[in-house]
Amino acid sequence: MDGLGLTGSEIAGFVVGALLLGATVTAPRVDGFIASSQRRSLRMCKRCGDLRIVACPKCKGVGSVRKGGVLNMGMLDDLYESFGAEAKTDNLVPCMNCRSKGRLLCPECSKRP
Numbered sequence: 001m002d003g004l005g006l007t008g009s010e011i012a013g014f015v016v017g018a019l020l021l022g023a024t025v026t027a028p029r030v031d032g033f034i035a036s037s038q039r040r041s042l043r044m045c046k047r048c049g050d051l052r053i054v055a056c057p058k059c060k061g062v063g064s065v066r067k068g069g070v071l072n073m074g075m076l077d078d079l080y081e082s083f084g085a086e087a088k089t090d091n092l093v094p095c096m097n098c099r100s101k102g103r104l105l106c107p108e109c110s111k112r113p
Helices: 008-041 074-082
Strands: 053-055 064-066 092-094 103-105
Touching: none
Parallel strands: none
Antiparallel strands: 053 103, 064 092
16 A cells, blocks of 8 residues: 555545445435334334325425436535535425425325225
8 A cells, every 4th residue: 555655544544434424325224124114013004104195205305396407416405405504495496296295195005995
C-alpha cells in the first residue's frame, strides 16, 4: 500500500465507513422483513397488518412527488432531506397514483371479506 500513501488506520476507517453506509441503506428492508414475518406469525396481513391501507409506493405516503424525470436530482434532494436539510417544495406536484392521499387500499387483503 506504499504507492497510495494510505495507512492501515485509514484503510480500516474506509472499511468501517463502507459497512456503516451499507447498514444504513439496508436497515429499512431488514426492518420490513422482520415486521412482515411477525405479522405472518400473528395471522395478520403481512403487508398492512390488517389496516387494509398501505403507503403509496410512488410518493411514499406523502401525497406529492417531484416533477421531472429520472435526471432531475430528486434522489439527491431526498438524501439531503433525510439528513435533516430543509425540504424543497418548489418542484412538488400532486401524486396521481393515490390522488394526493398518500395511501392506497392494500392489494393483499382489501379484496377479501
